[in-house]
Amino acid sequence: QKEVEQNSGPLSVPEGAIASLNCTYSDRGSQSFFWYRQYSGKSPELIMSIYSNGDKEDGRFTAQLNKASQYVSLLIRDSQPSDSATYLCALHQGAQKLVFGQGTRLTINP
């Protein structure tokens, strides 16, 4: 089993709808979780971090963490074409080592 698993997509969502991205992980000891966004041909950039069970909201983005079920998700409300990108789930494994999933490619259709 991979350490971090994501559905590679592509995930296609109409503009204005909610995009839901999911990630599961294998290490129960993981404490810190991150969502990075990567536009085609660009480098990853951090959009959300979450450390406690429950929801964390930042503008149109909501990160959800369930440590018992070992999953973390990202919801994007009122999706815009500019949200079209690959979304990478990441967690820290040991001291300072950030492990990434394969990423989910999201396309927002106007």
Added chain:
Amino acid sequence: DAGVIQSPRHEVTEMGQEVTLRCKPISGHDYLFWYRQTMMRGLELLIYFNNNVPIDDSGMPEDRFSAKMPNASFSTLKIQPSEPRDSAVYFCASSLVGAATNEKLFFGSGTQLSVL
């Protein structure tokens, strides 16, 4: 700040040649990370440094790969000899406190390496 600076942006070389990738982290950042990204394997951590000292190189795929950080403002990743399966985008990233804390990684623009 100019951000993390990587060079070259693109590198095309022939199998067997030596390749050197360069990185200048953000001034004041004490952690530096080298990642490799491919379609098949995604984004993989190769090695990271703290205060110029290599901390974890368990992700370095083979002895053909080596990395150095001679000072706080410069790091290199060298592949010798290069092979076609080394073709990937290589990212350098830096952070102030480390990836495990609330401090985010700042990525460079990456080097697209093609080994023919």
